[in-house]
Amino acid sequence: MKSGLFSTVLVPLTMGLAGVADATSERPVSSPDSDRTTAAAHQGANGHNPAPPASAAIAFNPTRTEAIPPGFATDAPHLNPLPLATLSVQLPPLAAASTYLPEIPDIFDGYTWPARGLLSSGYGWRWGRMHQGIDIAAPIGTPIVAAGSGVVQTSEWNSGGYGNLVEILHPNGSITRYAHNHRNLVRAGQKVEAGELIAEMGSTGFSTGPHLHFEIHLPEEGAVNPLALLPEAGLAARR
Numbered sequence: 001m002k003s004g005l006f007s008t009v010l011v012p013l014t015m016g017l018a019g020v021a022d023a024t025s026e027r028p029v030s031s032p033d034s035d036r037t038t039a040a041a042h043q044g045a046n047g048h049n050p051a052p053p054a055s056a057a058i059a060f061n062p063t064r065t066e067a068i069p070p071g072f073a074t075d076a077p078h079l080n081p082l083p084l085a086t087l088s089v090q091l092p093p094l095a096a097a098s099t100y101l102p103e104i105p106d107i108f109d110g111y112t113w114p115a116r117g118l119l120s121s122g123y124g125w126r127w128g129r130m131h132q133g134i135d136i137a138a139p140i141g142t143p144i145v146a147a148g149s150g151v152v153q154t155s156e157w158n159s160g161g162y163g164n165l166v167e168i169l170h171p172n173g174s175i176t177r178y179a180h181n182h183r184n185l186v187r188a189g190q191k192v193e194a195g196e197l198i199a200e201m202g203s204t205g206f207s208t209g210p211h212l213h214f215e216i217h218l219p220e221e222g223a224v225n226p227l228a229l230l231p232e233a234g235l236a237a238r239r
Contacts, residue, residue, distance in 0.1 A: 132223035133215035163205025
């Protein structure tokens with residue numbers, strides 16, 4: 001009984017020691033060089049990249065916050081350097097400056113004489129009717145200029161006695177009228193500046209000779225005496 005029990009216990013113990021010996025004999029013997037190789041491989045497997053050589057140039061990738069050596073690639077394509085061509089930005093064309101800036105209103109700084117010649121008739125009652133402007137006499141073809149900056153409202157034949165007529169609306173809301181012209185040189189809707197040529201003096205419509213009939217109409221007042229608004233410096237030369 002005792003010898004059988006001892007043999008039963010000894011057999012499993014012997015088998016266990018043999019298994020340990022087999023496992024120990026299969027393990028490779030490590031050396032300092034192999035340990036460094038294994039540590040480097042282990043470091044790469046854990047996602048830590050080996051440091052680049054000291055002589056390697058460093059490239060900057062705007063999509064990352066770290067320096068990446070040339071030719072380096074990661075497992076994530078969106079983190080790799082992008083070609084410069086893909087970073088170019090095409091801006092839309094800009095419109096004219098007037099699209100973005102407020103429009104500057106026209107400034108009206110008064111009237112100027114519309115023509116050179118002799119002041120042949122003044123403002124007021126004449127021949128039993130109201131003469132709503134002044135007459136400046138000169139040869140046919142004498143230049144007639146805008147008395148102020150503005151926009152041409154009328155440039156056509158007037159059958160009411162004015163003949164060839166030009167009317168200009170000014171920034172202050174007033175209207176100047178130029179009648180009996182030999183020829184109109186502007187068109188309706190055209191913007192003109194003070195002193196700009198608009199017509200040639202003539203004797204069309206109800207006229208007794210070549211002259212310019214000139215009127216000024218103020219907002220909510222109607223026709224007024226042009227001599228009250230024209231520069232006095234030009235009056236003496238026209239008498």
